[in-house]
Amino acid sequence: MAALILLPLVTCLVLAASTAALRSPALCRFSGLAAAATVLGSGIALSAAVLNGSPSTAGGLLRVDALSAFMLAVVGAVGLTATWGGLPTADAPQQDWMFSTLVASFLGAMSLAVLADNLGVLWIAVEATTIATAFLVGHHRTRRSLEAAWKYVVLGSVGVAVAFLGLVLLYAATVAAGRPTLSWVVLTQGHLALDPSLLKVAGALAVLGFATKAGLAPMHSWLPDAHSQAPAPVSGLMSGVLLSVAFYAILRVQAVVNPVLGPSLMRGLLITAGLLSLTVAAGLILRQRDLKRMLAYSSIEHMGLLALAAAAGGTLAIAAALLHVLGHGLAKSSLFVVSGRILAAEGTTTIADLRGLLTRRPGVAVPYLAGMAALLGLPPFSLFFSEVAIVVAGFQRGLGWVMVVAVLLLLVLFAGLARHSATMTLGTPGGTSVDDASAGSPDPAPHGRQAPLVLALGVTAVIGFASGPLSTLLHQAAAILAGAR
Amino acid sequence: MSTGLFDQLVGLSAGVLLLTSVLLVWKRSLVAAVRLLAVQGFALATLVAVIGVNDHDAQLMAVAGLVLALKGFVLPWVLDRSRVRTGAVREETPLMNTTAALLALSLLTMLAYLVSQPLRVLVPGPTTAAVPVGISLVLYGFLLLTTRRHAISQLVGFLVLDNGIATVAFLTSGGVPFVVELGASLDVLLVVLILRVLTSRMTAKFGGADLDELMELRD
Numbered sequence: 225m226a227a228l229i230l231l232p233l234v235t236c237l238v239l240a241a242s243t244a245a246l247r248s249p250a251l252c253r254f255s256g257l258a259a260a261a262t263v264l265g266s267g268i269a270l271s272a273a274v275l276n277g278s279p280s281t282a283g284g285l286l287r288v289d290a291l292s293a294f295m296l297a298v299v300g301a302v303g304l305t306a307t308w309g310g311l312p313t314a315d316a317p318q319q320d321w322m323f324s325t326l327v328a329s330f331l332g333a334m335s336l337a338v339l340a341d342n343l344g345v346l347w348i349a350v351e352a353t354t355i356a357t358a359f360l361v362g363h364h365r366t367r368r369s370l371e372a373a374w375k376y377v378v379l380g381s382v383g384v385a386v387a388f389l390g391l392v393l394l395y396a397a398t399v400a401a402g403r404p405t406l407s408w409v410v411l412t413q414g415h416l417a418l419d420p421s422l423l424k425v426a427g428a429l430a431v432l433g434f435a436t437k438a439g440l441a442p443m444h445s446w447l448p449d450a451h452s453q454a455p456a457p458v459s460g461l462m463s464g465v466l467l468s469v470a471f472y473a474i475l476r477v478q479a480v481v482n483p484v485l486g487p488s489l490m491r492g493l494l495i496t497a498g499l500l501s502l503t504v505a506a507g508l509i510l511r512q513r514d515l516k517r518m519l520a521y522s523s524i525e526h527m528g529l530l531a532l533a534a535a536a537g538g539t540l541a542i543a544a545a546l547l548h549v550l551g552h553g554l555a556k557s558s559l560f561v562v563s564g565r566i567l568a569a570e571g572t573t574t575i576a577d578l579r580g581l582l583t584r585r586p587g588v589a590v591p592y593l594a595g596m597a598a599l600l601g602l603p604p605f606s607l608f609f610s611e612v613a614i615v616v617a618g619f620q621r622g623l624g625w626v627m628v629v630a631v632l633l634l635l636v637l638f639a640g641l642a643r644h645s646a647t648m649t650l651g652t653p654g655g656t657s658v659d660d661a662s663a664g665s666p667d668p669a670p671h672g673r674q675a676p677l678v679l680a681l682g683v684t685a686v687i688g689f690a691s692g693p694l695s696t697l698l699h700q701a702a703a704i705l706a707g708a709r
Numbered sequence: 710m711s712t713g714l715f716d717q718l719v720g721l722s723a724g725v726l727l728l729t730s731v732l733l734v735w736k737r738s739l740v741a742a743v744r745l746l747a748v749q750g751f752a753l754a755t756l757v758a759v760i761g762v763n764d765h766d767a768q769l770m771a772v773a774g775l776v777l778a779l780k781g782f783v784l785p786w787v788l789d790r791s792r793v794r795t796g797a798v799r800e801e802t803p804l805m806n807t808t809a810a811l812l813a814l815s816l817l818t819m820l821a822y823l824v825s826q827p828l829r830v831l832v833p834g835p836t837t838a839a840v841p842v843g844i845s846l847v848l849y850g851f852l853l854l855t856t857r858r859h860a861i862s863q864l865v866g867f868l869v870l871d872n873g874i875a876t877v878a879f880l881t882s883g884g885v886p887f888v889v890e891l892g893a894s895l896d897v898l899l900v901v902l903i904l905r906v907l908t909s910r911m912t913a914k915f916g917g918a919d920l921d922e923l924m925e926l927r928d
Contacts, residue, residue: 285888344889351896358903367914371923374907378863381900382854382870388893389847389874393828396881400832406886421827449926508928517928 225273225280228266229288229339232296235262236332240325247321256307256319256327256457263335264300271297271697287341287409290700294546295338295472301683302464302553303331308676309561310457316568323363323455330356330461337469343391343480344406346473347384350437353466354380360458361450372446372453379446380437387433387473393426394418394480411480418484427481431474431493438470440531441500444524448508451520452573456564459516463523463560464553471530471549475542478534479705487537494535495626501528502633509640515563515573518644519556522599525637526552532630533614536621542702543695544613550687551606554680555598562592565671575644579651587670589649591677596645598684600638605681606688710763716835718759719880723839725752726876730849730869734810737800742865743789749872750780757879760836764883772884776875779894784868784901791905792861795918802921805856817848828881836880843880846873860908860918864901871897 239255270293273280281287307327312318330353337349354377362373391406398405401416410416436443451459478490505525512518526548533545565588566581567573581589598605611634618627687694710718729749733742754777761769792798805813821844829837850870854863878885885893908918915922 342886342889344885345892348889348892348896351893351900355896355899355903358907362907362910365910368925370907370910370914371926374860374904374911374920374923375926377900377903377907378854378867381896382851382867385867385870385874389877392874392878392881392885395878395885396828396832399882404882404886406889419827419831422831425824425827448928452926512928 225270225288228269228273229280229286232263232266232300232335233332233339235259236328236335240328240332243321243328244325249318252319252321252324253311255324256331257304257311259328259331260300260303260307262300263331264297264304266335267293267295267297267300271693274700275693275696281341284407285342285345286339288339289704290697291472291475291546291704292338294697294701295469295549296335298468298550298553299331299334299338299465301550301680302468302557303461305554305557305676305680306457306460306464306561309558309673309680310455310460310564311673313672322359326356326360327458327461330360331465334465334469338472341408342406343394343408343411343476346476347388347391350387350434350470350473351381351384353469354384354437357450357454357458357462357466361454363455363458364453366453369453372449376446376450379443383433383436383443385433386436387430390426390428390430390433390477393422393429397422397426408476408480412483414483420485423481423484424489427477427485427489428493430477431490434470434473434477435497435531437466438474439467439501439524439527440497441504441524441528444501444504447524448517448520451523451560452514452516456516456560456567459519459563460557460560463520464557467523467527468549468553471527471534474531475534475705482537491535491537494531495623498528498531498535499626499629499633501525501531502630502637506633506636506640509637509644512640512644513575515566515575515578515644515648516560518575518641519559519563522637522641523552523556525634526556529611529614529630529634532618532623532626535626536614536618536623537706538617538621539699539702539706541614541617541621542705543698544610544617546698546701547606547687548610548614551598551610551684554684555595555605555607558677558680559592559595559599561672561677562588562595566592569667569669569671575648578648580649582649583666585667585669587668591670591674591681593645593649594681595677596641598681600641604685604688606684609688710759715759715763719756719835719839722752722756722759723842723876723880725749726756726872727842727845730846731811731814733865733869734814734849734853735807737803737807739792739797739799739859739861742862743785743792746788746865746868747781747785749869750777750782750785753872753875753879754781756876757884760879760883766883768887769883772887772890775890775894779898780868780872783898787901787905788861788864788868791864791908794909795861795912797859797861797918800857800859800862801919802858803856803862804858810852810856813852814849817852818845821845821848832881840877840880843873843876846870846876849873858920860904860911860920863920864904864908867904868897868901
């Protein structure tokens with residue numbers, strides 16, 4: 225099994241290196257896709273292995289448990305949706321070598337983050353993604369993408385630097401306790417007498433830092449800029465993978481802190497960040513004018529909901545949160561891919577200029593509506609079930625008023641997203657946007673492959689009825705985190 | 710190494726770290742900022758070496774060499790090249806005047822002492838007594854990042870923040886595990902190189918690296 229742990233890391237590294245070195249057209253085109261497929265394959269294989277046996281380690285720094293196997297599968301699945309759906313069509317300009325190299329390194333770093341047992345290595349991997357995505361955000365080299373890239377790198381690296389300070393203090397606490405370690409397994413075994421007051425500072429800083437990377441308010445300001453300026457597949461990757469992995473880091477830190485300090489500290493931090501994120505997203509989505517920024521604020525919304533699930537804790541909430549991570553990742557990356565096609569077809573992502581897409585361009589409007597239905601949490605899509613489960617778990621765990629506020633904000637967000645989507649797809653074509661395409665017959669061209677979108681949204685529609693192995697995996701993952709509690 | 714000498718050397722290098730950071734907030738000259746940052750790198754490397762000699766830790770001495778090379782030479786050099794390219798010599802429009810900034814520094818220093826109290830109680834000793842200096846550096850870095858509007862100044866702020874975190878790490882536990890130290894150093898180097906590339910792209914696009922130019926994206 226040790227070889228299986230190394231497989232995604234080595235493959236991503238080799239693909240990135242060979243793309244950078246050889247720069248052949250085939251590598252430039254497919255290395256991101258191949259990396260994502262490998263990560264997904266190893267994620268599924270490792271999940272199966274975890275379900276059949278005990279957790280395994282490789283080299284002391286890496287290990288696999290149900291949680292990391294599941295997250296690896298999420299990284300792969302979302303990565304596959306974004307890279308496959310984002311493949312340029314044959315007549316469009318092809319991706320250059322740098323783009324593909326960076327996408328492959330990004331996926332490798334994210335795999336390392338979820339497979340690392342050492343919290344320091346987890347931190348290095350999260351910081352490495354800042355490096356890999358910096359030039360991806362600034363890929364278009366316009367004034368705006370330059371601004372987005374600058375804000376992203378400065379805020380992102382300062383945020384994770386704060387997380388590093390937290391880890392340094394955590395390490396100091398273990399030194400004082402007589403066993404210097406940053407290994408998560410050792411930290412959560414409960415043998416270490418960690419000093420509570422030091423751990424309080426350490427845990428708060430670490431969560432604050434990773435929350436910056438997860439796009440939780442009030443440290444979210446980089447997110448809408450970076451997501452709106454990056455090329456569409458990259459926005460999908462950042463939203464579905466990067467934010468989720470940062471959230472995963474918060475879960476790991478929480479599992480170290482809670483057994484010593486009790487849940488109140490983390491709960492307070494996460495409820496504040498969660499409700500604030502929902503509020504910020506609700507306020508800004510209602511008057512949003514740009515499609516990609518709207519999707520970015522929706523990511524802040526979902527991260528806020530996940531923070532509330534983590535605050536509630538317990539098997540039901542955590543299992544629901546993990547299902548939500550997968551569902552949100554697939555739906556959001558599909559939507560970003562579609563937004564890229566809309567931009568390619570219409571030349572704009574301004575909502576007011578995109579009227580009547582359903583009659584004018586059914587090829588992009590239909591997948592857009594399907595993705596939006598999934599994102600809004602309409603049944604049968606899995607986000608419906610995970611959102612209901614998170615709210616129920618919140619009530620069970622004594623967060624009743626928090627969940628009431630959250631549901632009200634979710635309704636506002638629902639209305640906002642639905643209204644903008646209706647404007648774009650249904651509204652009568654006209655006004656300033658009358659051009660040859662809208663004047664003539666409808667354009668059914670999908671402007672890209674439909675298979676990845678159908679697959680991603682199909683999976684989102686089915687996994688809600690999670691049963692058998694997936695359900696077992698989710699509950700095992702939640703039990704690992706709740707185990708020490 | 711005798712205890713008295715060790716205490717003095719730790720105190721001295723921590724003092725230099727604090728002094729250089731105060732000067733960084735005080736001075737607006739970018740040329741001076743780069744030099745001060747190099748001095749800070751030397752002080753940090755000295756601190757690591759002193760702790761390494763005291764603990765008879767060969768690995769820590771190797772880390773001291775790494776810190777010296779990276780923070781004393783490479784990063785200041787990269788920063789200076791970048792500064793020359795943007796053609797800037799001074800931070801023209803900070804959001805806070807010098808008096809207010811120095812006043813803020815004293816408040817931040819007090820905050821640093823408050824925050825590091827649990828650690829100083831937990832493990833009393835000359836190294837943990839200097840931990841507030843590290844926390845102060847982190848907070849000064851934040852101050853520089855939030856009040857300076859030139860790309861190079863923000864880079865300086867980021868590096869001060871990073872030096873502060875490294876100081877805390879070495880003072881509390883003789884540094885993080887070696888693998889993590891290597892990875893973290895590489896990450897910092899790459900972040901600075903990326904910001905340097907972005908700075909030069911900015912210079913090419915707007916003819917300067919004043920971040921007030923970056924005001925287009927907002928809601």
